[in-house]
Amino acid sequence: MNINIINKSNFKLPKYETEGAAGLDLQANIIEPIVLEPLDRALIPTGLFISIPLGYEGQIRGRSGLALKHGITLANGIGTIDSDYRGEIKIILINLGKETYTINPGDRIAQIVFLKYEKVELKIVSELDETYRDDGGFGHSGY
Numbered sequence: 001m002n003i004n005i006i007n008k009s010n011f012k013l014p015k016y017e018t019e020g021a022a023g024l025d026l027q028a029n030i031i032e033p034i035v036l037e038p039l040d041r042a043l044i045p046t047g048l049f050i051s052i053p054l055g056y057e058g059q060i061r062g063r064s065g066l067a068l069k070h071g072i073t074l075a076n077g078i079g080t081i082d083s084d085y086r087g088e089i090k091i092i093l094i095n096l097g098k099e100t101y102t103i104n105p106g107d108r109i110a111q112i113v114f115l116k117y118e119k120v121e122l123k124i125v126s127e128l129d130e131t132y133r134d135d136g137g138f139g140h141s142g143y
């Protein structure tokens, strides 16, 4: 699938690092390093602008190495890039680690995965169909 992209960053286009990689790594398009103290968060620009075909979304996901080694993750869990968004893709990083972490220009800070989604029609009913689980959840089946 083709995605139209405008690259206003100081870097080359993101690429899949391996043949089977699901995500394209996104680089911090910053001039100066950004220092994140524990629990600080920052909106990091990528310099990338895309036009996703209708019916698809872009998911911004964290990088496991950054999360494991430094506690650097996304403040919004998974970011959603809507197909009609034409602004700059930005990454909301948070430092959940115990140490100060510095983001340097060009660091690969997150990844984007493109997915199909379903658009639904919500239909009001008075009762839902029965299931064995019923309203059990949140660990009710044990750990």
Ligand SMILES: O=c1ccn([C@H]2C[C@H](O)[C@@H](COP(=O)(O)OP(=O)(O)OP(=O)(O)O)O2)c(=O)[nH]1
Pocket: 060, 076, 078, 079, 080, 081, 082, 083, 085, 088, 089, 090, 091, 092
């Ligand atoms: O990590 C993210 C999340 C979102 N966006 C951009 C693309 C997305 O299409 C738009 C809106 O995102 P979202 O719907 O998650 O934010 P909102 O708080 O609901 O804002 P809005 O009212 O603009 O939809 O912001 C990013 O660049 N990075």
Ligand SMILES: [Mg+2]
Pocket: none
């Ligand atoms: Mg929204």
